Amino acid sequence: MNIKHNKEDILRKGMELFRLNGYHNTGTNEIIKEAGISRGSFYNFFKDKDDFGIQVLDFYGVWSTDYMKQLLNDKKLNPKQRLINMFDEFVEGYKKENYKWGCLLIGMTQELGQINSAFTEACNRNFESFLNVFEPCIKEGQQDGTISKNEEARALAITVLSMYNGALVLMKSGLHHEPLTAFQGQLKLMLAV
Amino acid sequence: MNIKHNKEDILRKGMELFRLNGYHNTGTNEIIKEAGISRGSFYNFFKDKDDFGIQVLDFYGVWSTDYMKQLLNDKKLNPKQRLINMFDEFVEGYKKENYKWGCLLIGMTQELGQINSAFTEACNRNFESFLNVFEPCIKEGQQDGTISKNEEARALAITVLSMYNGALVLMKSGLHHEPLTAFQGQLKLMLAV
DNA sequence: TTGCAATTAGATAGATCAGTCTAATTGATT
């Protein structure tokens, strides 16, 4: 038998390429070359490029959600501090990659949203799973008095996610770190009681 | 002589199509068909599709900036109210189109950001011109005491733009009106002294 | 050693798309 490939490794490589260059600007040739597999193997794992794209989206969503859960469920800090620290880590990550990466869900939504409903649904369910991690943490902070009760937990979760997503858009458009700094500053003000 | 075409009409149609379906999902065939011109005419006006794309971006940027200026310079209301009303109008516009449209700058940044630096620069300069309309209005509000001084005017302008952009992303990903409502609510809280 | 299933390289088909080119047409001008 030849090398038994790990499907996750291919998905991870696709995630990287799509985040850097977008869906249409990443060919299947580039994917298989970068993943170190053969064309036949790729089409053995995935029905077609769209199927691969959807699976990459869900892989990214689960991967991100798990990471967020890990950071937001650590009860050593209060909920507000956990949120702030989590975004600090994310910002650090983007900085480390010289602001070249983007959020896959944002990119895919923009690029394929109106074209293929399977992509819209995938983006939507993964954004929802982000919100479903934020919201309980915010609610916990509202109950223990560390986070503002000016808005419902879900609305606040949506606003935080919006602000973060929007900062990533401006970051990628060439403003680099400035919108991330503004986001970090505003996040603290926004959560404050 | 045949019909003398208006370059602006072609740019406007391109803007519509790119906002709905993205850059790669809009072919030159669709553009010329929708704009009602011939292939030859298109390539008489524009060097190639990329040249067209850049000109559409700047057209969108100038068009949006002019509209914002008009709304934010109307001295009948205080600066805070002008900002709130402006975004209310924008939100109403997206609602009217059933949340199918997106912001062209966001889409182009995501789709072509890392690929073609001319696109990145165009997105960047147009986002900057948005900020250069927001900032003086916010500064004016900070001086007359209607807008919070917790953040510098530019940082606040960036945050507002981020939050708005992020809400548009979630809107297009299928959440429709909910992120827009959350944005409108948070905007008021954020600007409040 | 032999057989076999998985994997590979790479050719190839088929579709799509950008951009060029040509011949015909239009309509204002002289």
Added chain:
DNA sequence: AATCAATTAGACTGATCTATCTAATTGCAA
């Protein structure tokens, strides 16, 4: 009526990309 520049339709080319197919290779198992 004749001219001519602008415009048009649409064929065509070449490039690119997805997806299929084939023949060769690998390496485990019998």
